[in-house]
Amino acid sequence: xxxxxxxxxxxxLVGISLFSCERGELLNAEADIIEVVLPTGMKAxxxxxxxxxxxxxxxxxxxxxxxxxxxxxxxLTLKFELTPGATISDEGIQKDFNQPQxxxxxxxxxxxxxxxxxxxxxxxxxxYEFDFTYFEPALPPSKPFYIFxxxxxxxxxxxxxxxxxxxGFAMTAGTQPADAYPTTTTLNGKTGTGAKLVxxxxxxxxxxxxxxxxxxxxxxxxxxxxxxxxxxxxxxQFGVPTIMDxxxxxxxxxxxxxxxxxxxxxxxxxxIVDYPEIYAVLYEPEKDENGNPIKLNGTNIRTxxxxxxxxxxxxxxxxxxxxxxxxxxxxxxISIPFEQKGEFxxxxxxxxxxxxxxxxxxxxxxxxxxxxxxxTLCIDEVTFVK
Numbered sequence: 001x002x003x004x005x006x007x008x009x010x011x012x013l014v015g016i017s018l019f020s021c022e023r024g025e026l027l028n029a030e031a032d033i034i035e036v037v038l039p040t041g042m043k044a045x046x047x048x049x050x051x052x053x054x055x056x057x058x059x060x061x062x063x064x065x066x067x068x069x070x071x072x073x074x075x076l077t078l079k080f081e082l083t084p085g086a087t088i089s090d091e092g093i094q095k096d097f098n099q100p101q102x103x104x105x106x107x108x109x110x111x112x113x114x115x116x117x118x119x120x121x122x123x124x125x126x127x128y129e130f131d132f133t134y135f136e137p138a139l140p141p142s143k144p145f146y147i148f149x150x151x152x153x154x155x156x157x158x159x160x161x162x163x164x165x166x167x168g169f170a171m172t173a174g175t176q177p178a179d180a181y182p183t184t185t186t187l188n189g190k191t192g193t194g195a196k197l198v199x200x201x202x203x204x205x206x207x208x209x210x211x212x213x214x215x216x217x218x219x220x221x222x223x224x225x226x227x228x229x230x231x232x233x234x235x236x237q238f239g240v241p242t243i244m245d246x247x248x249x250x251x252x253x254x255x256x257x258x259x260x261x262x263x264x265x266x267x268x269x270x271x272i273v274d275y276p277e278i279y280a281v282l283y284e285p286e287k288d289e290n291g292n293p294i295k296l297n298g299t300n301i302r303t304x305x306x307x308x309x310x311x312x313x314x315x316x317x318x319x320x321x322x323x324x325x326x327x328x329x330x331x332x333x334i335s336i337p338f339e340q341k342g343e344f345x346x347x348x349x350x351x352x353x354x355x356x357x358x359x360x361x362x363x364x365x366x367x368x369x370x371x372x373x374x375x376t377l378c379i380d381e382v383t384f385v386k
Contacts, residue, residue: 215366
């Protein structure tokens, strides 16, 4: 589905380009942010630019610097590098970036616009409990799916540390509401709200291109839509920097109901009962040639040699959480122990050199486009036990 969409757009843009060469008079139709220029000396990491968001990590490592950073965000002016000829709204205007701010890019020809949500977030993470209380609709409104986030208890700043594959499903969702997306929220949590992950059909085009399902998923990290077609397993960038203690186990309340027909990516019905996936990984990222951390992704998240500890749900956990009525049956309590894979260095921990992720999926083989439409995993009150 995503491949079809992007190829169609690409073909259209190529046609425009050729026509422009012949006529020599058409203006650029692109409306993209290429780079965000931050003030010199600002303690922030490289901006992560995706389809309609720019996320900028706060790289402060102590409370004093963090509070100073928050003050700096209250009256911040950003500069942008755009596609040729494009313009951007509110350029040169001070804004309070302690909350997400929107900018609209207009193409040179004036025919196309794209709205970006620009977010500063705190990646140095020391949080042990998650109850999925905080969520909001994605922006722009044409993509109404929910985004989960956390709130820093000291500064009150939103931490956009959760992501999902919802933005990929949006390519095929049309006008469907947020509750029809694979990753959504439920008012029927263990206490209050919870997260609800559902394996969805991607419709006719999805089945045609052997991507017939989209499993509900939620993880600490981010999903890079730009890699979703060419390198789909690498699109899931797992983990956020953490100074948390070496975790001993994960505990959570959850329940699971499998869909009725398990199919492979070709649409063949298999004699398999669908099952969920829950795992967590603490690791020390390797560095690229510029010294930037390399996140684990879908190709190596459970096999990389730089994993410090790993927790994976087993068959017994799956049996425990299966229910007959996902809406009305009770949540089940499970505990998943961590297995030590490498040495935990307290000094590296204090420097925020380790990354942590926890991953949930409504179909364990959803990344291979296998599973049962309707499979549902509800989760709440997740705790890392140190």
